[in-house]
Amino acid sequence: MLPVIFVMPVLQLLVLAFAVTFEIRNINLVVVDQDHTMMSRALISKFKAPTFYTIKGYSQTYDLAAEQLKVGKAHQVLVIPEGFEKDLVKDTKSKVQLVTNAIDGSAAAIMNAYGMNIIMDYNQDLVVETMGGEEFSQPFKISYSYWFNPQLNYTTYMVPGILALLVTIIGLFLSSMNVVREKEIGTIEQINVSPIKKYQFVAGKLLPFWFIALFELAFGLTLAHIIFDIPMIGSLWLVFGVASVYLFATLGIGLFISTLVNTQQQAMFLAWFFAVVFIMMSGLFTPVESMPGWAQQLNLINPIAYFIRMLRMILLKGSQFSDISRPFFSVVIYAVIALTLAVWRYRKVS
Amino acid sequence: MQPIIEVENLVKKFGPFVANDHLTFNVGQGEIFGFLGANGAGKTTTMRILCGLSSPTSGKVKVAGYDVYTQTENIKRNIGYMSQKFSLYDDLSIAENFQFYGGIYGLSVSKIKERTEELLGRLGFSGEKNRILKDIPLGWKQKLAFSVAVIHHPSIVFLDEPTGGVDPITRRQFWEMIYETANEGITVFVTTHYMDEAEYCQRVSIMADGKIVALDTPGNLKDTYKAATMEDVFLMIAR
Numbered sequence: 001m002l003p004v005i006f007v008m009p010v011l012q013l014l015v016l017a018f019a020v021t022f023e024i025r026n027i028n029l030v031v032v033d034q035d036h037t038m039m040s041r042a043l044i045s046k047f048k049a050p051t052f053y054t055i056k057g058y059s060q061t062y063d064l065a066a067e068q069l070k071v072g073k074a075h076q077v078l079v080i081p082e083g084f085e086k087d088l089v090k091d092t093k094s095k096v097q098l099v100t101n102a103i104d105g106s107a108a109a110i111m112n113a114y115g116m117n118i119i120m121d122y123n124q125d126l127v128v129e130t131m132g133g134e135e136f137s138q139p140f141k142i143s144y145s146y147w148f149n150p151q152l153n154y155t156t157y158m159v160p161g162i163l164a165l166l167v168t169i170i171g172l173f174l175s176s177m178n179v180v181r182e183k184e185i186g187t188i189e190q191i192n193v194s195p196i197k198k199y200q201f202v203a204g205k206l207l208p209f210w211f212i213a214l215f216e217l218a219f220g221l222t223l224a225h226i227i228f229d230i231p232m233i234g235s236l237w238l239v240f241g242v243a244s245v246y247l248f249a250t251l252g253i254g255l256f257i258s259t260l261v262n263t264q265q266q267a268m269f270l271a272w273f274f275a276v277v278f279i280m281m282s283g284l285f286t287p288v289e290s291m292p293g294w295a296q297q298l299n300l301i302n303p304i305a306y307f308i309r310m311l312r313m314i315l316l317k318g319s320q321f322s323d324i325s326r327p328f329f330s331v332v333i334y335a336v337i338a339l340t341l342a343v344w345r346y347r348k349v350s
Numbered sequence: 351m352q353p354i355i356e357v358e359n360l361v362k363k364f365g366p367f368v369a370n371d372h373l374t375f376n377v378g379q380g381e382i383f384g385f386l387g388a389n390g391a392g393k394t395t396t397m398r399i400l401c402g403l404s405s406p407t408s409g410k411v412k413v414a415g416y417d418v419y420t421q422t423e424n425i426k427r428n429i430g431y432m433s434q435k436f437s438l439y440d441d442l443s444i445a446e447n448f449q450f451y452g453g454i455y456g457l458s459v460s461k462i463k464e465r466t467e468e469l470l471g472r473l474g475f476s477g478e479k480n481r482i483l484k485d486i487p488l489g490w491k492q493k494l495a496f497s498v499a500v501i502h503h504p505s506i507v508f509l510d511e512p513t514g515g516v517d518p519i520t521r522r523q524f525w526e527m528i529y530e531t532a533n534e535g536i537t538v539f540v541t542t543h544y545m546d547e548a549e550y551c552q553r554v555s556i557m558a559d560g561k562i563v564a565l566d567t568p569g570n571l572k573d574t575y576k577a578a579t580m581e582d583v584f585l586m587i588a589r
Contacts (some may be wrong), residue, residue: 185437185440186435186436186437187437187438189431189435189437190431190438190451190498191454192403193402193403193426193429193508194426194451194455195424195427195454196454348403348422349404349405349422
């Protein structure tokens with residue numbers, strides 16, 4: 001079991017850091033060009049330039065292209081209607097249609113934005129060509145800068161979150177299976193007839209996993225630094241301080257679950273329930289800001305959300321203790337409550 | 351004989367089911383007390399109450415001078431328990447199990463070492479102390495579990511069917527251990543289904559349907575029921 005505990009996080013970090021990305025690198029496009037003019041071809045060639053677009057094919061009718069969309073061969077269909085060039089020249093405006101497969105909503109939004117950008121860009125070129133003058137076309141210029149992650153690098157953003165997950169899974173699952181396992185094999189009887197104190201028993205269950213999880217965090221941070229070159233601006237001491245307290249909370253929840261149930265199956269089910277809800281709501285995969293108000297409120301009782309936030313703040317932004325004191329003390333309260341519940345719920349006398 | 355376990359009108363109910371119905375008995379210090387009864391007669395329930403693992407519904411119960419309602423932790427400091435189910439840690443070595451349980455009872459490191467050597471020496475296991483428990487045959491494990499139950503030299507040791515599933519030779523050795531333990535002044539409270547073992551006890555009680563239906567020395571019981579063996583007595587009563 002011990003080797004598994006250490007191999008698992010490495011795989012998790014390596015696979016997830018590369019795989020969990022919202023960038024779309026390969027969009028299959030089918031073009032329906034019913035105009036066949038210089039201008040329509042110019043627009044199509046705009047789509048050929050970026051590496052993330054692959055033109056899968058050309059189709060004469062929209063129906064044939066839509067078929068490609070249905071069978072999953074195409075992500076997007078660009079329709080340039082007949083008379084596109086004529087209208088542009090005559091009325092100085094025309095229409096194109098962009099159809100996107102929205103089975104995956106967030107991917108569709110991104111693909112749509114990509115497509116719109118290219119069409120806008122083409123539009124801009126046309127304006128410059130026909131009206132002349134760069135100044136005219138660009139009355140003002142917007143320049144962006146992204147703080148704390150200037151290149152909007154996905155791994156920079158994801159890896160601290162994945163590290164948080166890794167520590168959480170170790171903490172929550174190992175601890176929730178532990179006490180109940182002793183109930184199943186019967187060794188707990190032998191413990192319960194001994195004069196051991198309840199808090200001693202819980203502490204004994206807590207500490208090994210606490211050390212393992214902290215070790216894994218150190219291990220994960222090292223990998224993150226070597227392989228992904230994750231910035232570590234803030235104090236690593238602070239990172240471990242936060243993690244130590246966070247683990248008391250997570251292990252507390254796990255041990256509480258374990259004292260509550262009678263079989264490992266029940267423990268697994270409960271631990272999964274909490275893990276899935278907490279992870280999905282934590283802001284790791286979707287921004288908390290885009291959740292409805294009540295869901296954001298729910299994150300007040302989500303230890304993972306606090307932990308991910310603090311990890312990102314310390315590692316990427318170099319936050320000091322004073323910057324994270326609020327989430328930090330929330331986690332402290334959480335840990336106290338979870339451990340108290342675990343000690344209270346562990347029964348030596350049935 | 352000074353009583354070390356005093357039970358008066360002990361009742362234990364699980365919902366409408368009465369597992370222990372007004373039990374009254376005493377066990378004297380240093381005695382080997384056999385607690386017999388058919389499966390489901392309520393033996394294990396009583397034993398769990400005496401060990402402080404379960405609370406009685408009503409009645410007066412004192413173990414080693416402590417009350418089972420309010421002083422379970424004091425009781426636990428003074429007793430040893432070997433459960434029906436094997437309950438040492440299978441993934442630890444013999445020595446590690448001794449260390450662990452010795453530690454729980456607050457023995458010093460040197461004391462644990464001394465007791466481990468002494469108990470393993472008695473079993474002839476001294477050379478095997480680093481073996482992992484899961485590789486050891488059941489009979490041996492039972493003897494080890496018994497040794498762990500007395501590692502802290504308790505006043506009473508409770509044995510719940512200690513010889514279940516064990517071969518006759520090991521059973522014989524097991525009873526030798528029980529006698530040695532009793533000679534050290536430790537009271538032995540033992541349940542069993544083997545009636546030949548009941549003959550080894552100083553006194554036995556026989557339970558049926560949650561009640562104690564007989565309590566005496568094996569000799570007296572055989573006289574009373576005019577039976578040749580304890581097995582015959584048991585069959586007459588417990589049916």
